[in-house]
Amino acid sequence: xxxxxxxxxxxxxxxxxxxxxxxxxxxxxxxxxxxxxxxxxxxxxxxxxxxxxxxxxxxxxxxxxxxxxxxxxxxxxxxxxxxxxxxxxxxxxxxxxxxxxxxxxxxxxxxxxxxxxxxxxxxxxxxxxxxxxxxxxxxxxxxxxxxxxxxxxxxxxxxxxxxxxxxxxxxxxxxxxxxxxxxxxxxxxxxxxxxxxxxxxxxxxxxxxxxxxxxxxxxxxxxxxxxxxxxxxxxxxxxxxxxxxxxxxxxxxxxxxxxxxxxxxxxxxxxxxxxxxxxxxxxxxxxxxxxxxxxxxxxxxxxxxxxxxxxxxxxxxxxxxxxxxxxxxxxxxxxxxxxxxxxxxxxxxxxxxxxxxxxxxxxxxxxxxxxxxxxxxxxxxxxxxxxxxxxxxxxxxx
Ligand code: PHB
Numbered sequence: 001x002x003x004x005x006x007x008x009x010x011x012x013x014x015x016x017x018x019x020x021x022x023x024x025x026x027x028x029x030x031x032x033x034x035x036x037x038x039x040x041x042x043x044x045x046x047x048x049x050x051x052x053x054x055x056x057x058x059x060x061x062x063x064x065x066x067x068x069x070x071x072x073x074x075x076x077x078x079x080x081x082x083x084x085x086x087x088x089x090x091x092x093x094x095x096x097x098x099x100x101x102x103x104x105x106x107x108x109x110x111x112x113x114x115x116x117x118x119x120x121x122x123x124x125x126x127x128x129x130x131x132x133x134x135x136x137x138x139x140x141x142x143x144x145x146x147x148x149x150x151x152x153x154x155x156x157x158x159x160x161x162x163x164x165x166x167x168x169x170x171x172x173x174x175x176x177x178x179x180x181x182x183x184x185x186x187x188x189x190x191x192x193x194x195x196x197x198x199x200x201x202x203x204x205x206x207x208x209x210x211x212x213x214x215x216x217x218x219x220x221x222x223x224x225x226x227x228x229x230x231x232x233x234x235x236x237x238x239x240x241x242x243x244x245x246x247x248x249x250x251x252x253x254x255x256x257x258x259x260x261x262x263x264x265x266x267x268x269x270x271x272x273x274x275x276x277x278x279x280x281x282x283x284x285x286x287x288x289x290x291x292x293x294x295x296x297x298x299x300x301x302x303x304x305x306x307x308x309x310x311x312x313x314x315x316x317x318x319x320x321x322x323x324x325x326x327x328x329x330x331x332x333x334x335x336x337x338x339x340x341x342x343x344x345x346x347x348x349x350x351x352x353x354x355x356x357x358x359x360x361x362x363x364x365x366x367x368x369x370x371x372x373x374x375x376x377x378x379x380x381x382x383x384x385x386x387x388x389x390x391x392x393x394x395x396x397x398x
Pocket of ligand 1: 058122244
């Protein structure tokens, strides 16, 4: 638990960023003092509900998202589509038990016109019917649950992040070619972990890869990975592919190294395994870990360099994929609100369909017909650089 508290503490210390007192009004979970912004209607101020984890294993991710949304607002004079914005923030917590009532409050009590955020796939799945039935738009800025933009697609749900199955898929065939032997699959036991493994496994096996074993560890409860690491060693696997994020990713990667597996058994995963504050906390233990993701601070474009510099200036640390996904949600709203005076849910979703290309730090992307981000994925490798570690971009994945 020591590592978790270190990560959480370092993130909490960053909750008073330089730009925080700009145009953005953050009102944590309180709807009573929010003034008179309208929940729908036209013109005037628009109220945006921001639903992110402020507690639990994913709290640092929530902070990154909050910062990303805020940076966009501060860069645009506190306005989206020419309209002043009031942000009401609520705590998603660790899953649907906390996340669903918090979202309902943002809509019914706080009268948000749109909700942005959601880290956990299980929360997103639990919110689908509520947003669809109340005809309010939800812009998912992380949670990758496949069904949300697949079998359970909703007119009211749009996603600026990824579908779980798509993040590991491009890595599967690459690992099958790169590793001479079988691969062990391990992930947090909930929708995201299972879907990130399934996406990888499909392309990995199609390319001739052999699975040495598969294990799902209790989500949010596993701090000691030793029994699972013993299982991996006993399986004779030549490499491991895994999904963990936040505090669990820190523990897993550190213990993988301490257990002596890292030198002989290459570690692969979706990029969340080594992202942002997680990578800082892992330190040298993460060097050599290879991941697939749609973002890295190391993407060598003027757009990304400027973004990283602006973010560093505002928050004194590097941005993350979570930051970018929320920053881009603000960009989507900016474009959509510029095209509609009416912030009624049915009008807003029509405007989302017309936002076109988003010029993001991750590269250009647009919504596909399922409301998911159509984007590139990169193969990244953790390398030491200038006394720290970074996710170096090796190449684009097909
Ligand atoms: C998810 O639950 O969908 C999820 C959570 C954390 C991540 C990625 C996906 O880093």
